[in-house]
Amino acid sequence: MNKIEHIGIAVKNLADSIAVYQRILNTDCYKTEFVATENVNTAFLKVGENKIELLEATSEDSPIAKFLVKKGEGIHHIAFAVDDILAEMERLKNEGFTLLNETPKKGADNKMICFVHPKEANGVLIELCQEIKWV
């Protein structure tokens, strides 16, 4: 694990929340992206070398829609940058953690991602993300 890549925040309304976080961080949102694999609209803001990812559900079966029903708005996950997502997935599985997807999937912001179940991580959903490099 290299560093915290971003913190994901579940929101009800992306446009409203972008406005809020632009005011808090005093910086403009630099990217919005629809992520088909998760049924979410995302928006990114930079804070130094870290990022805040705002997530809005685009359908009722989106993980974000379910999260909002259960917990309301708030921090949804912490994402860690990794160099080799397959190796980290294998390592965490061997350590007894439950992966929410068995193979990496395409996430927002040009990343391959995997989620680790919050049940073994003190209630925190953890995301592994590896930058997709085009060679």
Ligand code: ZN
């Ligand atoms: Zn994320």
